[in-house]
Amino acid sequence: xxxxxxxxxxxxxxxxxxxxxxxxxxxxxxxxxxxxxxxxxxxxxxxxxxxxxxxxxxxxxxxxxxxxxxxxxxxxxxxxxxxxxxxxxxxxxxxxxxxxxxxxxxxxxxxxxxxxxxxxxxxxxxxxxxxxxxxxxxxxxxxxxxxxxxxxxxxxxxxxxxxxxxxxxxxxxxxxxxxxxxxxxxxxxxxxxxxxxxxxxxxxxxxxxxxxxxxxxxxxxxxxxxxxxxxxxxxxxxxxxxxxxxxxxxxxxxxxxxxxxxxxxxxxxxxxxxxxxxxxxxxxxxxxxxxxxxxxxxxxxxxxxxxxxxxxxxxxxxxxxxxxx
Numbered sequence: 001x002x003x004x005x006x007x008x009x010x011x012x013x014x015x016x017x018x019x020x021x022x023x024x025x026x027x028x029x030x031x032x033x034x035x036x037x038x039x040x041x042x043x044x045x046x047x048x049x050x051x052x053x054x055x056x057x058x059x060x061x062x063x064x065x066x067x068x069x070x071x072x073x074x075x076x077x078x079x080x081x082x083x084x085x086x087x088x089x090x091x092x093x094x095x096x097x098x099x100x101x102x103x104x105x106x107x108x109x110x111x112x113x114x115x116x117x118x119x120x121x122x123x124x125x126x127x128x129x130x131x132x133x134x135x136x137x138x139x140x141x142x143x144x145x146x147x148x149x150x151x152x153x154x155x156x157x158x159x160x161x162x163x164x165x166x167x168x169x170x171x172x173x174x175x176x177x178x179x180x181x182x183x184x185x186x187x188x189x190x191x192x193x194x195x196x197x198x199x200x201x202x203x204x205x206x207x208x209x210x211x212x213x214x215x216x217x218x219x220x221x222x223x224x225x226x227x228x229x230x231x232x233x234x235x236x237x238x239x240x241x242x243x244x245x246x247x248x249x250x251x252x253x254x255x256x257x258x259x260x261x262x263x264x265x266x267x268x269x270x271x272x273x274x275x276x277x278x279x280x281x282x283x284x285x286x287x288x289x290x291x292x293x294x295x296x297x298x299x300x301x302x303x304x305x306x307x308x309x310x311x312x313x314x315x316x317x318x319x320x321x322x323x324x325x
Contacts, residue, residue: 001031002080003057003099006072007090008038011047013216018051018059020093025100032058032081038072039065070175070190070308077169087191089140089160093121093214102163105148105206112203113164113195115157116211118142125219132282134289138230139222140215148208152199159191161213164198172197178306179237186233187306193241197310224281231285235292239300240307250301257294261287 003021007014014035021033033055037044040063048061064075077085086102088094098116105111120127120141142158144151151157172194179190199205220226242249268283299305 001029001082001084001086001103002076003031003033003086003088004036004073004076004080005033005088005090006036006038006069006076007040007044008067008072009040009042009044010090011040011042011044013091014044015047015051016216017088017090017092017094018048018055020095021057022055023096024056024094024098025096026057027100027103030082031099032060034076034080035059035061036072036076036079037061037063038069039067068177068180070177070179073190074174077166077174080166083166084163085166086163087159087161088213089215091216091218092118092160093216095212098211098213101208101211104210105208106165109148109150109206110204111150111206112168113157113162113198113205114211115142115151115162115205115207116213117144117207117209118158118161118213118215121214121216123216125217125222127217128222130224130277130281131222132278132285134231134282134285135227138227138234138285139217144207144209146209148206148210151205151207154192154195154199154205156207157191157195157205160215161211162191162195168198168203169194171203172201173310176241176310177308179240186230187237187240188230188234189237189241192238196241227285228288231288232292232295235289235294236296236299237292237307239293239296240305243310245300250297253293253297257290257297260290261294264290 005014005017035048045061045063048059052059062075062079064072073087084106102114102116105114118140120139140158140160144156175190175194179187179193195205239253264283264287268280268287271280271283
């Protein structure tokens with residue numbers, strides 16, 4: 001199996017992530033770590049080569065010069081060894097049992113995809129007093145209760161801590177390009193699109209809270225303006241990946257989004273009058289998300305969606321890995 005970390009010019013953060021991997025309890029199967037240096041111009045490659053000496057598992061680095069998280073993840077799928085690929089962000093910390101717990105749903109439930117809990121780590125900054133559920137979700141917080149559970153909702157799995165059998169991308173294709181950051185526009189939802197397609201093809205997804213990580217929160221990411229742009233970008237992205245896309249869908253978006261924008265504007269106003277800053281900002285984020293959805297609809301109707309077409313769906317790979325049995 002392979003732990004894949006995609007990174008772009010964040011060697012200092014990557015160092016901390018690799019140090020946490022050094023504390024892992026390893027399973028009785030072959031494990032490797034793979035770093036995909038995505039258009040990096042800092043010391044990422046040199047850092048990984050130095051870490052090869054002290055990480056208690058084989059470690060490789062490959063360079064992917066096409067910018068974008070989708071390109072980096074697709075390169076990881078090509079390069080990874082083993083039957084399970086686990087994706088981690090470059091700014092997280094894992095606990096000693098994280099890997100064992102990530103494998104558990106594959107062993108006990110024959111899962112095809114697995115997501116784990118994501119706790120926010122406030123090492124650099126204190127959480128602001130206006131932080132509500134929508135803002136926490138935009139910062140990648142992910143919690144769904146204490147018990148492992150099967151899920152049919154793609155949003156229950158967060159991209160900084162999820163894994164898959166290799167048979168999944170073999171059947172549905174890889175990650176679609178065009179959903180990453182583009183200038184000041186913060187698009188995303190690459191893993192949402194991927195997991196949605198996998199669920200439609202009948203693959204099973206599980207969430208295991210015990211496979212938890214800590215996600216570091218950088219100071220610039222708790223600026224209100226940043227989170228508002230993230231919400232708008234997510235709204236655009238969710239429209240770009242919506243399938244099927246037809247006249248009925250366009251009508252629903254054009255008719256429904258303004259209603260939701262007005263509803264959250266009213267909600268924000270009422271919350272402000274009551275002095276509830278958390279609820280007010282939550283409504284504001286939701287309003288930006290629906291503004292993004294409306295703008296994404298207009299962009300897609302004009303044929304200007306930046307997202308790559310869906311990859312062709314091939315037959316599901318025969319059989320499943322027996323290495324975990």
